[in-house]
Amino acid sequence: MTSAEVVLEARGLVKDYRRARAVDGVDLVVHAGERVALLGPNGAGKTTTLFMLLGVVAPDEGDVTICGYRLAKSRSRAAEQVGFAAGYLPLTERMRVNEYLTLFGQMYGVRDPGPRIEAGLKRFRIEHLAEAMGTELSSGQRTLIGIVRATLHEPRLLILDEPTASLDPDVASRVRAGLLELSNEHGTALLMTSHDMSDVERLCDRVVFLSHGKVIADGTAAEVLAKHGSNDLESMFLDLAERHEPHETTTGQQSDHP
Amino acid sequence: MKGNSWLRMRAIAKRHAYVMVRSPHRLFDVSLWPLVDVLLFGSLAQFIGGEDSTASEQAAGYLLAGIVLWHVVYQSQIALSTGFLEESWTRNLLNLMVTPMREVEYVAGVALFGFVKLFIGVGLMVVAAFAFFSFETWDLGFGLVPIAAVLLVVAWAIALLVIGLVLRYGSGAEAMAWGVMFLLLPLSGVFYPIDSLPPIVQPIAKLLPTTHAFAALRDLVDGKGVNWGQIALAAIGAVVMLGLAFAWVVHMLRVFRRRGYITRYT
Numbered sequence: 001m002t003s004a005e006v007v008l009e010a011r012g013l014v015k016d017y018r019r020a021r022a023v024d025g026v027d028l029v030v031h032a033g034e035r036v037a038l039l040g041p042n043g044a045g046k047t048t049t050l051f052m053l054l055g056v057v058a059p060d061e062g063d064v065t066i067c068g069y070r071l072a073k074s075r076s077r078a079a080e081q082v083g084f085a086a087g088y089l090p091l092t093e094r095m096r097v098n099e100y101l102t103l104f105g106q107m108y109g110v111r112d113p114g115p116r117i118e119a120g121l122k123r124f125r126i127e128h129l130a131e132a133m134g135t136e137l138s139s140g141q142r143t144l145i146g147i148v149r150a151t152l153h154e155p156r157l158l159i160l161d162e163p164t165a166s167l168d169p170d171v172a173s174r175v176r177a178g179l180l181e182l183s184n185e186h187g188t189a190l191l192m193t194s195h196d197m198s199d200v201e202r203l204c205d206r207v208v209f210l211s212h213g214k215v216i217a218d219g220t221a222a223e224v225l226a227k228h229g230s231n232d233l234e235s236m237f238l239d240l241a242e243r244h245e246p247h248e249t250t251t252g253q254q255s256d257h258p
Numbered sequence: 259m260k261g262n263s264w265l266r267m268r269a270i271a272k273r274h275a276y277v278m279v280r281s282p283h284r285l286f287d288v289s290l291w292p293l294v295d296v297l298l299f300g301s302l303a304q305f306i307g308g309e310d311s312t313a314s315e316q317a318a319g320y321l322l323a324g325i326v327l328w329h330v331v332y333q334s335q336i337a338l339s340t341g342f343l344e345e346s347w348t349r350n351l352l353n354l355m356v357t358p359m360r361e362v363e364y365v366a367g368v369a370l371f372g373f374v375k376l377f378i379g380v381g382l383m384v385v386a387a388f389a390f391f392s393f394e395t396w397d398l399g400f401g402l403v404p405i406a407a408v409l410l411v412v413a414w415a416i417a418l419l420v421i422g423l424v425l426r427y428g429s430g431a432e433a434m435a436w437g438v439m440f441l442l443l444p445l446s447g448v449f450y451p452i453d454s455l456p457p458i459v460q461p462i463a464k465l466l467p468t469t470h471a472f473a474a475l476r477d478l479v480d481g482k483g484v485n486w487g488q489i490a491l492a493a494i495g496a497v498v499m500l501g502l503a504f505a506w507v508v509h510m511l512r513v514f515r516r517r518g519y520i521t522r523y524t
Contacts, residue, residue: 017518056355058515080360088524090349092273094280106269107357109262197276 004031005067006055007081007157007189011061015048015213024049024213026062030157032158035190036151036182038209041241046193049210050161053191054084067156080109085151086161087143091134097121098130109155110203119257120148124178147175151182158182160192164199172196176203198232207233211240266359270367273507274341279496286332286494288379290356292329294329296383299325299449302390320477326383327402327475330409331416331468332439333379335371339416339424339435351523361511365421369414376410401474401484403459408471408489411496416442418503422510428522448472 008030015023023045032034036249038046051057055066055075064071069078078134092100098117105113121127124144129137136147150158162174163179176199182188194200200207200221205223209217217224221233299321307314345351354364372379387393395402416438423431445459446468447454452460463469470492477485512522 015518047524048518054356054514056520057518058512076358076360079356082356084356086524089353092350092353093277093348095276099276103264103269104353106265107354107359109265109358111265158314159406165382191293215307220515 002180003237004033006030006065007067008191009065010049010192011063013047013049013052013059013064015045015057016060022213023052023059023135025208026206026215028053030189030191031185032156032189033119033187035056035179035204036192037207038191038210039107039197039200039207039237042236044210045213046210047161048213050084050159050191050193053159054082055079078140080153081156083153083158084160084162085143085146085150085157085158087146087167088121088161089146091137091142091145093134095134096130097132097134097137097145100134101145101152104149104196105152110153113152116154117148117154120151123181124148133243140167143167144171144178145177147178151188154186156256157191160190162195163194164194164196172199179203180239195237197237200233209236209240211243216240259299262358263316263357263360263363266357266363267367267370269477270359270364271371271374272338273370274344274362277344278371278375287333288375289382292379292383293386295329296322296386296390298389298439301395304357305390310416316479318391320391320422320476322391322447323395323398323475324385324472326380326387326395327405327409327472328443328448329380329383330376330406331442332377334369334372334410334413335416335420336435337375337440338368341368341371342417342421343424343429343432343435345504346424346432349523352520355520365414392434398475398478399484401478403480403490404484404489404493405475408492408496409494411500412467412471415499415503418500419506422503422507425507425510425514425519428519442466442468445469446472451476465495467492467499470495479499 006029007029010028013023013026014021026045026049028049038044038049046227048057052059055064055071055078066078066200067081069081071078095103101112101117101120105116110116117130121130124147126141126144129141129145129196134142146181147160147163164175168177179190180203183190190204205216207219207221209224210216217227219227226238227230227238230239298317303317303321304314306317345354384395387395420431420435420438423434445455445463446466447455447463450467451473452463455463470488473483474488474492477488479481
Protein backbone atom coordinates (compact mmCIF):
# COMPACT_ATOMS: atom_id res chain seq x y z
CA MET A 1 0.00 0.00 0.00
CA THR A 2 2.83 2.41 0.81
CA SER A 3 4.07 2.29 -2.79
CA ALA A 4 0.78 3.81 -3.99
CA GLU A 5 0.55 7.49 -4.73
CA VAL A 6 0.07 9.74 -1.71
CA VAL A 7 -3.23 11.63 -2.04
CA LEU A 8 -3.21 13.25 1.39
CA GLU A 9 -0.30 14.23 3.56
CA ALA A 10 -0.86 16.16 6.78
CA ARG A 11 2.13 16.99 8.97
CA GLY A 12 2.12 18.33 12.51
CA LEU A 13 -1.42 19.70 12.54
CA VAL A 14 -2.17 21.74 15.63
CA LYS A 15 -5.35 23.64 16.44
CA ASP A 16 -5.98 25.57 19.63
CA TYR A 17 -9.29 27.03 20.62
CA ARG A 18 -9.43 29.53 23.46
CA ARG A 19 -8.85 27.25 26.40
CA ALA A 20 -8.30 23.91 24.80
CA ARG A 21 -6.04 22.24 22.27
CA ALA A 22 -8.38 20.43 19.89
CA VAL A 23 -5.72 18.89 17.67
CA ASP A 24 -2.19 18.27 18.88
CA GLY A 25 0.39 17.42 16.26
CA VAL A 26 -1.56 15.10 14.00
CA ASP A 27 0.35 13.42 11.15
CA LEU A 28 -1.71 11.57 8.58
CA VAL A 29 -0.83 10.09 5.21
CA VAL A 30 -3.45 8.49 2.94
CA HIS A 31 -2.55 6.65 -0.27
CA ALA A 32 -4.61 6.21 -3.43
CA GLY A 33 -7.28 3.55 -2.97
CA GLU A 34 -6.81 3.31 0.80
CA ARG A 35 -9.87 3.28 3.05
CA VAL A 36 -9.02 4.89 6.35
CA ALA A 37 -11.21 5.33 9.43
CA LEU A 38 -10.47 8.23 11.76
CA LEU A 39 -11.79 7.11 15.12
CA GLY A 40 -12.02 8.51 18.60
CA PRO A 41 -14.49 9.58 21.27
CA ASN A 42 -16.46 12.82 21.07
CA GLY A 43 -14.11 15.75 21.47
CA ALA A 44 -11.06 13.77 20.32
CA GLY A 45 -10.46 16.24 17.46
CA LYS A 46 -11.78 14.23 14.50
CA THR A 47 -14.02 16.85 12.95
CA THR A 48 -11.52 19.66 13.54
CA THR A 49 -8.90 17.52 11.82
CA LEU A 50 -11.24 16.89 8.88
CA PHE A 51 -12.05 20.61 8.64
CA MET A 52 -8.34 21.41 8.52
CA LEU A 53 -7.85 18.83 5.77
CA LEU A 54 -10.70 20.49 3.87
CA GLY A 55 -9.27 23.99 4.28
CA VAL A 56 -12.27 25.44 6.14
CA VAL A 57 -10.37 25.71 9.42
CA ALA A 58 -6.81 27.04 9.34
CA PRO A 59 -4.29 25.04 11.38
CA ASP A 60 -2.22 27.00 13.92
CA GLU A 61 0.72 24.82 12.96
CA GLY A 62 1.36 22.18 10.34
CA ASP A 63 0.70 21.72 6.70
CA VAL A 64 -1.67 19.80 4.43
CA THR A 65 -0.85 18.63 0.91
CA ILE A 66 -3.46 17.02 -1.34
CA CYS A 67 -2.31 15.28 -4.51
CA GLY A 68 0.77 17.49 -4.53
CA TYR A 69 -1.09 20.76 -3.92
CA ARG A 70 -0.34 22.57 -0.68
CA LEU A 71 -3.68 23.54 0.80
CA ALA A 72 -2.41 26.82 2.25
CA LYS A 73 -1.22 28.03 -1.16
CA SER A 74 -3.46 26.27 -3.69
CA ARG A 75 -6.74 25.62 -1.89
CA SER A 76 -8.84 25.62 -5.05
CA ARG A 77 -6.62 23.14 -6.94
CA ALA A 78 -6.42 20.91 -3.87
CA ALA A 79 -10.22 21.05 -3.37
CA GLU A 80 -10.73 19.80 -6.95
CA GLN A 81 -9.22 16.47 -5.81
CA VAL A 82 -11.46 16.08 -2.74
CA GLY A 83 -15.11 15.32 -2.10
CA PHE A 84 -16.79 15.82 1.26
CA ALA A 85 -20.06 14.57 2.68
CA ALA A 86 -21.50 14.53 6.17
CA GLY A 87 -24.84 13.52 7.58
CA TYR A 88 -25.31 16.96 9.13
CA LEU A 89 -24.89 18.89 5.89
CA PRO A 90 -28.20 20.20 4.57
CA LEU A 91 -29.35 20.14 0.98
CA THR A 92 -29.81 23.54 -0.56
CA GLU A 93 -33.43 24.51 -0.15
CA ARG A 94 -35.89 25.30 -2.92
CA MET A 95 -34.13 23.08 -5.44
CA ARG A 96 -34.79 19.73 -7.00
CA VAL A 97 -32.20 16.98 -6.47
CA ASN A 98 -31.20 17.13 -10.15
CA GLU A 99 -30.77 20.90 -10.08
CA TYR A 100 -28.81 20.74 -6.84
CA LEU A 101 -26.45 18.08 -8.15
CA THR A 102 -26.01 19.89 -11.47
CA LEU A 103 -25.02 23.12 -9.72
CA PHE A 104 -22.54 21.39 -7.44
CA GLY A 105 -21.13 19.39 -10.36
CA GLN A 106 -20.50 22.68 -12.15
CA MET A 107 -18.89 24.17 -9.06
CA TYR A 108 -16.41 21.29 -9.25
CA GLY A 109 -15.76 22.05 -12.92
CA VAL A 110 -17.90 19.28 -14.46
CA ARG A 111 -19.38 20.86 -17.60
CA ASP A 112 -22.05 18.26 -18.25
CA PRO A 113 -22.81 16.59 -14.93
CA GLY A 114 -25.96 14.83 -16.27
CA PRO A 115 -24.46 11.37 -16.97
CA ARG A 116 -22.49 11.40 -13.71
CA ILE A 117 -25.58 12.36 -11.75
CA GLU A 118 -27.47 9.48 -13.33
CA ALA A 119 -24.64 7.04 -12.52
CA GLY A 120 -24.29 8.36 -8.96
CA LEU A 121 -28.00 8.09 -8.20
CA LYS A 122 -28.00 4.59 -9.67
CA ARG A 123 -24.98 3.54 -7.58
CA PHE A 124 -26.95 4.30 -4.40
CA ARG A 125 -30.28 3.08 -5.87
CA ILE A 126 -32.02 6.44 -5.59
CA GLU A 127 -32.72 7.25 -9.26
CA HIS A 128 -36.36 7.88 -8.33
CA LEU A 129 -35.34 10.93 -6.27
CA ALA A 130 -33.95 12.92 -9.21
CA GLU A 131 -36.98 15.22 -9.45
CA ALA A 132 -37.75 15.42 -5.73
CA MET A 133 -37.44 18.73 -3.89
CA GLY A 134 -34.78 18.80 -1.18
CA THR A 135 -37.43 19.42 1.48
CA GLU A 136 -39.27 16.21 0.56
CA LEU A 137 -36.34 13.94 1.45
CA SER A 138 -35.72 11.94 4.61
CA SER A 139 -32.44 12.42 6.46
CA GLY A 140 -31.14 9.12 5.05
CA GLN A 141 -32.00 10.16 1.51
CA ARG A 142 -30.29 13.52 2.07
CA THR A 143 -27.16 11.71 3.22
CA LEU A 144 -27.15 9.58 0.06
CA ILE A 145 -27.64 12.65 -2.14
CA GLY A 146 -24.81 14.35 -0.25
CA ILE A 147 -22.48 11.45 -1.05
CA VAL A 148 -23.53 11.49 -4.72
CA ARG A 149 -22.77 15.23 -4.76
CA ALA A 150 -19.35 14.66 -3.21
CA THR A 151 -18.39 12.12 -5.88
CA LEU A 152 -19.64 13.87 -9.04
CA HIS A 153 -16.18 15.15 -9.94
CA GLU A 154 -14.60 11.73 -9.33
CA PRO A 155 -12.35 12.92 -6.50
CA ARG A 156 -9.08 11.21 -5.65
CA LEU A 157 -9.97 11.49 -1.96
CA LEU A 158 -13.42 11.27 -0.41
CA ILE A 159 -13.76 12.61 3.12
CA LEU A 160 -16.84 11.53 5.06
CA ASP A 161 -17.86 12.69 8.51
CA GLU A 162 -20.06 10.01 10.06
CA PRO A 163 -21.69 8.99 6.78
CA THR A 164 -23.94 6.34 8.32
CA ALA A 165 -24.93 8.20 11.50
CA SER A 166 -28.67 7.83 12.22
CA LEU A 167 -29.30 5.80 9.07
CA ASP A 168 -31.46 2.69 9.10
CA PRO A 169 -29.60 -0.59 8.38
CA ASP A 170 -30.82 -0.75 4.76
CA VAL A 171 -29.62 2.74 3.87
CA ALA A 172 -26.38 2.26 5.82
CA SER A 173 -25.75 -0.92 3.85
CA ARG A 174 -26.37 0.95 0.58
CA VAL A 175 -23.90 3.63 1.66
CA ARG A 176 -21.24 1.01 2.40
CA ALA A 177 -21.83 -0.87 -0.85
CA GLY A 178 -21.73 2.34 -2.88
CA LEU A 179 -18.54 3.53 -1.22
CA LEU A 180 -16.83 0.16 -1.73
CA GLU A 181 -17.83 0.16 -5.39
CA LEU A 182 -16.49 3.67 -5.81
CA SER A 183 -13.23 2.85 -4.11
CA ASN A 184 -12.71 -0.37 -6.07
CA GLU A 185 -13.71 1.00 -9.48
CA HIS A 186 -12.05 4.41 -9.36
CA GLY A 187 -9.30 3.92 -6.79
CA THR A 188 -10.83 6.69 -4.68
CA ALA A 189 -9.21 6.94 -1.26
CA LEU A 190 -11.68 7.16 1.63
CA LEU A 191 -11.11 8.95 4.91
CA MET A 192 -14.08 8.68 7.23
CA THR A 193 -15.05 9.20 10.82
CA SER A 194 -17.57 6.88 12.39
CA HIS A 195 -18.86 5.78 15.74
CA ASP A 196 -20.13 2.55 14.23
CA MET A 197 -17.31 0.04 14.55
CA SER A 198 -19.07 -2.56 12.41
CA ASP A 199 -19.05 -0.01 9.59
CA VAL A 200 -15.36 0.50 10.06
CA GLU A 201 -14.61 -3.21 10.07
CA ARG A 202 -16.60 -3.78 6.90
CA LEU A 203 -15.35 -0.75 5.00
CA CYS A 204 -11.88 0.30 6.08
CA ASP A 205 -8.51 -1.33 5.71
CA ARG A 206 -6.76 1.01 8.14
CA VAL A 207 -7.78 2.75 11.34
CA VAL A 208 -6.33 5.85 12.98
CA PHE A 209 -7.32 6.44 16.60
CA LEU A 210 -7.37 9.95 17.99
CA SER A 211 -7.51 10.84 21.66
CA HIS A 212 -7.12 14.34 23.09
CA GLY A 213 -6.18 15.57 19.63
CA LYS A 214 -3.31 13.11 19.22
CA VAL A 215 -2.90 10.01 17.07
CA ILE A 216 -2.54 7.15 19.53
CA ALA A 217 -2.75 4.28 17.07
CA ASP A 218 -2.41 3.91 13.31
CA GLY A 219 -2.47 0.69 11.34
CA THR A 220 -4.68 -2.15 10.19
CA ALA A 221 -7.43 -3.11 12.61
CA ALA A 222 -5.41 -6.21 13.63
CA GLU A 223 -2.25 -4.16 14.27
CA VAL A 224 -4.07 -1.54 16.30
CA LEU A 225 -5.93 -4.15 18.38
CA ALA A 226 -2.70 -6.03 19.06
CA LYS A 227 -0.96 -2.84 20.17
CA HIS A 228 -3.80 -1.92 22.47
CA GLY A 229 -4.45 -5.42 23.74
CA SER A 230 -8.13 -5.38 22.77
CA ASN A 231 -10.23 -8.08 21.17
CA ASP A 232 -12.23 -5.86 18.86
CA LEU A 233 -12.57 -2.24 17.79
CA GLU A 234 -15.78 -1.78 19.74
CA SER A 235 -14.18 -2.65 23.10
CA MET A 236 -11.07 -0.62 22.24
CA PHE A 237 -13.27 2.36 21.42
CA LEU A 238 -15.24 1.98 24.66
CA ASP A 239 -12.05 1.66 26.67
CA LEU A 240 -10.66 4.84 25.11
CA ALA A 241 -13.93 6.69 25.57
CA GLU A 242 -13.97 5.83 29.27
CA ARG A 243 -10.48 7.23 29.71
CA HIS A 244 -11.22 10.27 27.57
CA GLU A 245 -12.35 13.45 29.29
CA PRO A 246 -13.94 15.66 26.65
CA HIS A 247 -12.16 18.94 26.05
CA GLU A 248 -13.81 21.96 27.52
CA THR A 249 -14.93 24.20 24.68
CA THR A 250 -15.32 27.91 24.91
CA THR A 251 -16.60 28.70 21.47
CA GLY A 252 -20.10 27.43 21.97
CA GLN A 253 -19.40 24.45 19.76
CA GLN A 254 -20.68 20.97 20.38
CA SER A 255 -18.10 18.63 21.79
CA ASP A 256 -18.22 16.60 18.59
CA HIS A 257 -17.22 19.61 16.50
CA PRO A 258 -14.57 21.33 18.57
CA MET B 259 -9.20 27.32 -15.11
CA LYS B 260 -10.81 30.46 -16.50
CA GLY B 261 -13.56 28.33 -18.03
CA ASN B 262 -14.16 26.69 -14.66
CA SER B 263 -14.36 30.09 -12.98
CA TRP B 264 -17.15 31.13 -15.33
CA LEU B 265 -18.89 27.79 -14.78
CA ARG B 266 -18.77 28.27 -11.02
CA MET B 267 -19.97 31.89 -11.16
CA ARG B 268 -22.87 30.86 -13.38
CA ALA B 269 -23.76 28.02 -11.01
CA ILE B 270 -23.91 30.44 -8.08
CA ALA B 271 -26.03 32.92 -10.06
CA LYS B 272 -28.41 30.10 -11.02
CA ARG B 273 -28.61 28.86 -7.44
CA HIS B 274 -29.86 32.29 -6.34
CA ALA B 275 -32.21 32.56 -9.28
CA TYR B 276 -33.89 29.31 -8.10
CA VAL B 277 -34.24 30.77 -4.61
CA MET B 278 -35.85 33.96 -5.91
CA VAL B 279 -38.25 32.29 -8.32
CA ARG B 280 -39.36 29.71 -5.74
CA SER B 281 -39.80 32.17 -2.86
CA PRO B 282 -42.51 34.60 -3.94
CA HIS B 283 -41.72 37.00 -1.08
CA ARG B 284 -38.21 37.46 -2.53
CA LEU B 285 -39.85 38.93 -5.63
CA PHE B 286 -41.10 41.87 -3.52
CA ASP B 287 -37.62 43.42 -3.71
CA VAL B 288 -37.85 43.70 -7.47
CA SER B 289 -41.58 44.28 -7.87
CA LEU B 290 -43.57 45.64 -4.95
CA TRP B 291 -41.00 47.89 -3.26
CA PRO B 292 -39.89 49.62 -6.48
CA LEU B 293 -43.54 50.29 -7.37
CA VAL B 294 -44.35 51.57 -3.88
CA ASP B 295 -41.34 53.90 -3.98
CA VAL B 296 -42.31 55.32 -7.38
CA LEU B 297 -45.89 55.89 -6.22
CA LEU B 298 -44.77 57.44 -2.94
CA PHE B 299 -42.14 59.81 -4.28
CA GLY B 300 -44.00 60.62 -7.50
CA SER B 301 -47.11 61.59 -5.52
CA LEU B 302 -45.00 63.62 -3.10
CA ALA B 303 -43.55 65.53 -6.06
CA GLN B 304 -47.05 66.21 -7.40
CA PHE B 305 -48.12 67.53 -4.01
CA ILE B 306 -45.03 69.73 -3.52
CA GLY B 307 -45.27 71.13 -7.05
CA GLY B 308 -48.99 71.88 -6.66
CA GLU B 309 -50.51 73.84 -9.56
CA ASP B 310 -47.12 75.15 -10.70
CA SER B 311 -46.13 72.82 -13.50
CA THR B 312 -42.46 73.92 -13.51
CA ALA B 313 -42.10 73.37 -9.76
CA SER B 314 -43.91 70.08 -10.10
CA GLU B 315 -41.57 68.93 -12.86
CA GLN B 316 -38.53 69.97 -10.85
CA ALA B 317 -39.75 68.16 -7.74
CA ALA B 318 -40.57 65.10 -9.82
CA GLY B 319 -37.08 65.25 -11.30
CA TYR B 320 -35.34 65.37 -7.93
CA LEU B 321 -37.53 62.83 -6.19
CA LEU B 322 -38.16 60.31 -8.95
CA ALA B 323 -34.65 60.41 -10.43
CA GLY B 324 -33.33 60.20 -6.87
CA ILE B 325 -35.37 57.16 -5.93
CA VAL B 326 -34.70 55.34 -9.22
CA LEU B 327 -30.93 55.80 -8.80
CA TRP B 328 -31.16 54.96 -5.10
CA HIS B 329 -32.56 51.59 -6.11
CA VAL B 330 -29.33 50.94 -8.02
CA VAL B 331 -27.56 51.03 -4.65
CA TYR B 332 -30.36 49.25 -2.78
CA GLN B 333 -30.99 46.41 -5.25
CA SER B 334 -27.31 45.63 -5.83
CA GLN B 335 -26.38 45.81 -2.16
CA ILE B 336 -29.31 43.72 -0.97
CA ALA B 337 -28.82 41.13 -3.72
CA LEU B 338 -25.20 40.55 -2.74
CA SER B 339 -25.56 40.68 1.04
CA THR B 340 -28.79 38.66 1.27
CA GLY B 341 -27.30 36.23 -1.27
CA PHE B 342 -24.57 35.51 1.26
CA LEU B 343 -27.04 35.55 4.15
CA GLU B 344 -29.08 32.92 2.30
CA GLU B 345 -26.06 30.58 2.59
CA SER B 346 -25.92 31.33 6.29
CA TRP B 347 -29.68 30.89 6.84
CA THR B 348 -29.70 27.54 5.02
CA ARG B 349 -26.40 26.38 6.59
CA ASN B 350 -24.97 25.99 3.12
CA LEU B 351 -21.61 27.65 3.86
CA LEU B 352 -19.71 24.43 4.54
CA ASN B 353 -21.09 22.88 1.34
CA LEU B 354 -19.69 25.83 -0.61
CA MET B 355 -16.43 26.28 1.25
CA VAL B 356 -15.23 22.74 0.51
CA THR B 357 -15.67 23.23 -3.26
CA PRO B 358 -12.83 24.59 -5.42
CA MET B 359 -14.78 27.83 -5.80
CA ARG B 360 -12.69 30.89 -4.95
CA GLU B 361 -14.22 33.60 -2.78
CA VAL B 362 -14.03 36.12 -5.60
CA GLU B 363 -15.91 33.71 -7.89
CA TYR B 364 -18.66 33.40 -5.31
CA VAL B 365 -19.01 37.18 -4.97
CA ALA B 366 -18.95 37.59 -8.76
CA GLY B 367 -21.65 34.91 -9.14
CA VAL B 368 -23.99 36.58 -6.65
CA ALA B 369 -23.23 40.01 -8.15
CA LEU B 370 -24.09 38.58 -11.57
CA PHE B 371 -27.45 37.50 -10.24
CA GLY B 372 -27.74 40.94 -8.61
CA PHE B 373 -27.51 42.49 -12.10
CA VAL B 374 -30.61 40.58 -13.12
CA LYS B 375 -32.48 41.84 -10.04
CA LEU B 376 -31.21 45.34 -10.69
CA PHE B 377 -32.46 45.37 -14.28
CA ILE B 378 -35.85 44.01 -13.30
CA GLY B 379 -36.32 46.34 -10.30
CA VAL B 380 -34.99 49.55 -11.83
CA GLY B 381 -36.55 48.75 -15.22
CA LEU B 382 -39.94 48.46 -13.52
CA MET B 383 -39.39 51.81 -11.76
CA VAL B 384 -38.50 53.58 -15.00
CA VAL B 385 -41.64 52.23 -16.66
CA ALA B 386 -43.84 53.05 -13.63
CA ALA B 387 -42.44 56.60 -13.35
CA PHE B 388 -43.35 57.17 -16.99
CA ALA B 389 -46.76 55.48 -16.77
CA PHE B 390 -47.92 57.18 -13.56
CA PHE B 391 -46.16 60.55 -13.68
CA SER B 392 -44.95 60.95 -17.28
CA PHE B 393 -41.42 61.14 -15.95
CA GLU B 394 -38.96 60.13 -18.65
CA THR B 395 -35.87 58.90 -16.85
CA TRP B 396 -34.07 58.31 -20.15
CA ASP B 397 -34.33 62.05 -20.91
CA LEU B 398 -31.57 62.60 -18.36
CA GLY B 399 -29.21 61.16 -20.95
CA PHE B 400 -25.89 59.35 -21.03
CA GLY B 401 -24.73 61.04 -17.80
CA LEU B 402 -26.84 58.51 -15.88
CA VAL B 403 -24.48 55.69 -16.89
CA PRO B 404 -21.33 56.79 -14.97
CA ILE B 405 -23.48 57.83 -12.00
CA ALA B 406 -25.17 54.42 -11.91
CA ALA B 407 -21.77 52.70 -12.29
CA VAL B 408 -20.38 54.55 -9.27
CA LEU B 409 -23.46 53.70 -7.22
CA LEU B 410 -23.08 50.04 -8.20
CA VAL B 411 -19.51 49.99 -6.91
CA VAL B 412 -20.62 51.61 -3.63
CA ALA B 413 -23.36 48.98 -3.30
CA TRP B 414 -20.84 46.14 -3.70
CA ALA B 415 -18.54 47.77 -1.14
CA ILE B 416 -21.37 48.00 1.43
CA ALA B 417 -22.37 44.39 0.74
CA LEU B 418 -18.78 43.22 1.33
CA LEU B 419 -18.78 45.14 4.61
CA VAL B 420 -21.96 43.32 5.65
CA ILE B 421 -20.56 39.93 4.55
CA GLY B 422 -17.45 40.58 6.63
CA LEU B 423 -19.61 41.35 9.66
CA VAL B 424 -21.66 38.18 9.18
CA LEU B 425 -18.45 36.11 8.88
CA ARG B 426 -17.18 37.59 12.12
CA TYR B 427 -20.36 37.89 14.20
CA GLY B 428 -22.70 35.35 12.59
CA SER B 429 -26.24 35.84 11.36
CA GLY B 430 -26.85 38.33 14.18
CA ALA B 431 -25.11 40.93 12.03
CA GLU B 432 -27.72 40.57 9.30
CA ALA B 433 -29.62 43.66 10.50
CA MET B 434 -26.71 45.64 9.07
CA ALA B 435 -27.72 44.61 5.54
CA TRP B 436 -30.74 46.90 5.77
CA GLY B 437 -29.56 49.20 8.58
CA VAL B 438 -26.63 50.61 6.60
CA MET B 439 -28.99 51.59 3.80
CA PHE B 440 -31.26 53.55 6.15
CA LEU B 441 -28.22 55.46 7.37
CA LEU B 442 -26.83 56.11 3.92
CA LEU B 443 -30.10 57.34 2.39
CA PRO B 444 -30.43 60.66 4.29
CA LEU B 445 -26.67 61.28 4.51
CA SER B 446 -26.15 60.92 0.75
CA GLY B 447 -28.52 63.73 -0.19
CA VAL B 448 -30.48 61.46 -2.48
CA PHE B 449 -33.37 63.94 -2.75
CA TYR B 450 -31.78 67.23 -1.65
CA PRO B 451 -28.40 69.00 -1.54
CA ILE B 452 -26.50 68.14 1.63
CA ASP B 453 -26.59 71.84 2.62
CA SER B 454 -30.08 70.96 3.84
CA LEU B 455 -28.66 68.51 6.39
CA PRO B 456 -27.88 69.66 9.95
CA PRO B 457 -24.37 71.25 9.87
CA ILE B 458 -23.02 68.67 12.31
CA VAL B 459 -23.50 65.75 9.88
CA GLN B 460 -22.52 67.59 6.70
CA PRO B 461 -18.78 66.72 6.97
CA ILE B 462 -19.69 63.02 7.12
CA ALA B 463 -22.02 63.40 4.15
CA LYS B 464 -19.26 65.05 2.10
CA LEU B 465 -17.03 62.00 2.60
CA LEU B 466 -19.57 59.65 1.04
CA PRO B 467 -19.13 58.87 -2.65
CA THR B 468 -22.90 58.57 -2.96
CA THR B 469 -23.28 62.24 -1.99
CA HIS B 470 -21.23 63.33 -5.01
CA ALA B 471 -23.01 60.90 -7.30
CA PHE B 472 -26.42 62.30 -6.32
CA ALA B 473 -25.11 65.88 -6.62
CA ALA B 474 -24.14 65.01 -10.21
CA LEU B 475 -27.60 63.54 -10.72
CA ARG B 476 -29.28 66.79 -9.59
CA ASP B 477 -27.14 68.72 -12.09
CA LEU B 478 -28.45 66.41 -14.80
CA VAL B 479 -32.04 67.01 -13.64
CA ASP B 480 -31.42 70.79 -13.65
CA GLY B 481 -30.20 70.53 -17.23
CA LYS B 482 -26.63 71.56 -16.36
CA GLY B 483 -25.14 68.57 -18.16
CA VAL B 484 -22.72 65.96 -16.87
CA ASN B 485 -20.77 67.22 -13.83
CA TRP B 486 -17.58 65.21 -14.35
CA GLY B 487 -15.97 66.81 -11.31
CA GLN B 488 -18.57 65.38 -8.94
CA ILE B 489 -18.57 62.05 -10.79
CA ALA B 490 -14.76 61.83 -10.49
CA LEU B 491 -14.94 62.54 -6.75
CA ALA B 492 -17.65 59.90 -6.39
CA ALA B 493 -15.66 57.38 -8.46
CA ILE B 494 -12.48 57.88 -6.42
CA GLY B 495 -14.44 57.50 -3.18
CA ALA B 496 -16.21 54.40 -4.49
CA VAL B 497 -12.98 52.71 -5.56
CA VAL B 498 -11.33 53.48 -2.20
CA MET B 499 -14.42 52.16 -0.42
CA LEU B 500 -14.40 48.96 -2.49
CA GLY B 501 -10.69 48.43 -1.81
CA LEU B 502 -11.20 48.85 1.94
CA ALA B 503 -14.28 46.60 1.91
CA PHE B 504 -12.37 43.93 -0.01
CA ALA B 505 -9.47 44.05 2.47
CA TRP B 506 -12.00 43.86 5.34
CA VAL B 507 -13.76 40.78 3.98
CA VAL B 508 -10.46 39.02 3.23
CA HIS B 509 -9.33 39.70 6.80
CA MET B 510 -12.65 38.47 8.23
CA LEU B 511 -12.43 35.32 6.14
CA ARG B 512 -9.00 34.64 7.68
CA VAL B 513 -10.45 35.18 11.16
CA PHE B 514 -13.35 32.88 10.22
CA ARG B 515 -10.94 30.10 9.24
CA ARG B 516 -8.54 30.69 12.11
CA ARG B 517 -11.23 30.61 14.81
CA GLY B 518 -13.17 27.74 13.26
CA TYR B 519 -16.44 29.69 12.94
CA ILE B 520 -17.64 27.19 10.34
CA THR B 521 -18.94 25.12 13.25
CA ARG B 522 -21.72 27.70 13.63
CA TYR B 523 -23.15 26.30 10.40
CA THR B 524 -22.81 22.54 10.94
